[in-house]
Amino acid sequence: MSDPLRPRASLRTAVVWEVLREALERRAKAAGRDVLDVLDTGGGTGNFAVPAARLGHRVTVVDPSPNALFALETRAAETGVADRVHGVQGDTDNLFDVVERGSYDVVLCHGVLEYVDDPSEAVRRTAAALRPSGSLSLLAAGLGGAVLARAIAGHFTEARHALTDEAGRWGESDPVPRRFTVEQLSRLVTAAGLEAVAVHGVRVFSDLVPGGLVDTEPGAVDALLKLEAAAAELPAFHAVATQLHVLGER
Template structure:
């Protein structure tokens, strides 16, 4: 679902600018799960990631896909972004699974927005606090569910592997503070993390049916609260 939203948004931006090649920044893009498919569409992609191992894997994947000339790997993070990327030089930014782990989400998103040209796009994917409440409760961890509900960082305790989670309202607020206008919100993994894996693995056609259900529910606001992740598409005014 996230890929379809990103692909469609890039196609729209190409049409708006009347240019076939966009400059895309993928922060925390790691091994290129999104960067390489974006490059295969013909766009130039710069991946900024703190892990040299991930960047090495990215370069290998780009070579295998035949898009080496379109993918640039840069070691760094959102804090060093102003030193790495020229302001007003990017048409789209991918920020997936980054705001959860940075020291200052507002500052990081501000640095990302500063790289955008006017009208540039941001694809923002982040962990959903309310989805974690439901998941912990269904697992029988009721105290942890209540902790997530009230904790400022959306964590259920010291053993929680996720450094931070967000509500839809919090992500909207961060986007506005960075000068971004939210165009759409989708829930990601609304049902997938709640359905028993054995059911999906053993029932004929269950996986395909689950994917279709996820696609149908993703854009429905009523289901955003229970999704594992939230995906926002925003633009720089």
């Protein structure tokens, strides 16, 4: 099966997808089943849900946007996995109005914590959707990456503001409501009763490299993908990653 996240579009998603795919394989082996039940909260148009379904798993996507769910349905049909992808409208606040507690082997919470009122409660709810043995894939905006990006762009005051702001925002016009450090995300996972078994820095370099260079230099995309993968697990690079990924397990 070809990887739907390669090559060009994968610059933003490849590291997380590789971690997720390995987690799915481990969980399936541990459960003694080929087919897992996966919940993708805030899954939108199915960037991860559809590839997971292509691996044979049953995926439920919860998202507040009807337009995103319509696009998900279309994408799943075009990919031939419509029978394994189910979209429902909702969010983490009303999660158990639309799905059952303790019913999923793997839960994804990607790009959600930045926008909820209470990140701690959101993680507790998503963790509560797991079966007694399960994995939580948590992806959120990283503070250090934003500081570095503003500084490189010459916005030094904004970079310093992000460092001292409680939510990690660089100013009133910042489109991201909240950013996190590795320590903050790990504490959220632990408080929800899970063990943080892996941390990865995501988009360490890809957001900083000029797009023209990647598009025109032969082999640049694959080389950058390999560089991102090599740096993802190194703690030294977590502090400057645009996004942070934490895998929690129980």
